Amino acid sequence: MKLYPGLDFGTTNSTLALAGRGAAPRLVALEGEHVTIPSALFYSLEDGQTYFGRAAVFEYVDGAEGRFMRALKSILGTSLMQEKTAVGRQRLSFQELIGHFLRHLRVRLEAEAANDAGIVADQIVLGRPVHFVDEDAVADRQAQDQLEAAARAEGFRHIQFQFEPVAAALYFESQVNAEQLALVVDIGGGTSDFSVVRLSPERAKASDRRSDILASTGVHVGGTDFDRLLSIAEMMPHFGLGSETADGKRRLPVWYFNDMATWHRINTLYTPKILRDIGQMKKEAAEPEKLARFEHLLSHRSGHRLAGAVESAKIALSAEDETLIRLEETGLSLAAPASRQRFDEATGELVGRIEGAIDAALAEAGVAAAAIETVILTGGGAQVPAVAAAATGRFPDARVARSDAFGSVGLGLSIDAARRFA
Template identity: 55%
Template sequence: MQTHCGMDFGTSNSTVAVAGGNGAPRLLALEDGKPTIPSALFFSFEADNTFFGRAAVSEYVTGADGRLMRSIKSVLGTSLFADSTRVKRQVWPFSAILGLFIAELKRRAELELGQPIEAVVCGRPVQFVDDDPKADAEAQRQLEGAVRAQGYRHVEFQFEPIAAALDYEQQVAKEELALVADIGGGTSDFTVIRLSPERARAVDRKADILATAGVHIGGTDFDRLLSLKKVMPLLGYGSETADGKRPLPSGPYYDFATWHRINRLYNPKLLTELRSTCKEARHPDLVSMLIALVEERQGHRLAGRVEEAKIALSEVEHTLFRFAARDVDLKAEITRTMLTEALDGATRSIARSIELTLKAAGVPGSAIDTLILTGGSTKVPSVAVMLREMFPSAKAVETDAFGSVGLGLAIDASRRFI
């Protein structure tokens, strides 16, 4: 029996799903019996081995000596894709790191399935890169190259929000006009699509898709914005030089707050620049803590604590942020209101992208019957409130936040690869 595969390679988490025969599509267990695997690698210097997913994060958090890579999808279509990073004596291009993770996804999927997989539909955001069609096309080319290099003979692409709609459509009983809001780790994508039991049987759905749009904002951006507002100031961000003539350089703080840029700080030249900044700073004690964190390569662990605070504020009104390391003890009370303020610009950009999607579809918000929510960042309070305010009369459907795209990609694959 031919098996058709959908791969959702996400900024934060990844899944692989299969569909074949008359059975329903299903997600494959990729790590510890779970269908999701964090999109992370850890190059262990101690074990001289590479760990993936939760194991990668665990190795890093427990203090093993090595190099953690997260949010690697974010380099697609950017200048970072051509960069490389040193792992012990070996220099790894980012293209090779992407390929290494995708190869592991394929290996685990085939092990779980018990047979090789040669054909795959890959999910992609509506826009890898905002307002730059050339860079966007290059990003897809880069991803396709990384996927084909792992042995896939047939590679197709589908927009992630459309895949989420295909998954939800399996349960609709009558025609609906839906807006799919797919807000994940790296991007926010939107699709206006007509769904129905009859339409679900069609292979070509182009006529049912009224509009798609997206913006390169997602959960990792929320982490960065919260960090810059509440955590980086504890390390001197936003302060001035001792003579008050200029602010301290913001670049190192921006990099340290951004998942896929943290490793850029781990080189001798930038450490020398930080030490020079410390000598000029009005608050050298704060900058010295930043230097200590960079020297100890604590950036991803710090970003993880910021992410935990963001997630906690989806459930509670306030949380205590605490992070301790060598010569560093950071504390900050963070409220849901503070998170909302930090994300205000990003939330408004997401709302504008939704408005553009509706305009392109030629329908008002009041015409939307169903709001399909997928992606973990739809649970962020300010985003959830914004979506409900924009579509107060629509039925809100919360899909499997991390699995619906992969399932929809498998459905799409079963129709393409006949």
């Protein structure tokens, strides 16, 4: 049987799945036995190797000398895609960096194909958010073109795209036994997407499902945005955010701290000029010890370690009312309290944008909230209690289905690939 791949290249995690006509989809192990892989790279200056996924995170957290990259999907369609960044002695474009990660996944696909002659490795369906870039159709199209070009450069010859929430619906549909109207809520690492879809065992047999997709909306809000606001609220004040100069005449510039709290902006701070700027600010600051901590982040390239600690606290607050954000390393020891209440207050605007996008999906579909029979929650961000409440609160009579948080999109993309290419 021919098997076709679907690839969910995510902001924080990625998956690769295979499916054939009439065959259940399956995820491919991408890192040991793990079927998910963090969308991260580490370019080691110690041994010259490139590490991917958990191995990349380990090398970075372990203190190896090198360059750590994560959340590259967030850069698609932005002006950063036109820039190059230093990686050891090379200067690489962000499209090349994304290509390196896709190449690693293609190597895993080819290894799988070596054991199964039925796997078609050069045809693939890639997932994409409803909007890579909000309210900018040109930039949104550029983002898809950039991702396609990166994939094509790594050997994928026949490339199709499918909306990520639609893919999640296709996977869930394999479990339904009667027609229903579903809302798919996909809260990813960088975007949140919503689709109103008609599902049924009979409709599942059709190769063209466009008429069953009543609406697809999205907003550029995802898990990394929740990380950013949690960091700004609870951690950046310990590094100088909100501080004044010693003469009390002005506050310190905020953009340094905003960038340090933003996954895909952290690496842009690691320059001699920024280090000099912070050193000068420390001399002028009323609380120089806080700027000394920021200097440490720069000189030790600890920004992503801090971001990882914030992310861990966000996950902890999904189950707990209070936690600590800890960063412990040579030269810096910090443990800051964080509470569910303050987290909800800091991220209320993000939740409001998600609610607005859900309302827009219902309006586009021309259906009332009462008509939704099932709400399908997927994506890691859907684990945030305030997000889950916002996604389900207007549908009190609907079944809430918590799909595979990290695998459902990839599985659905492979189902779509089998329908398109078989």
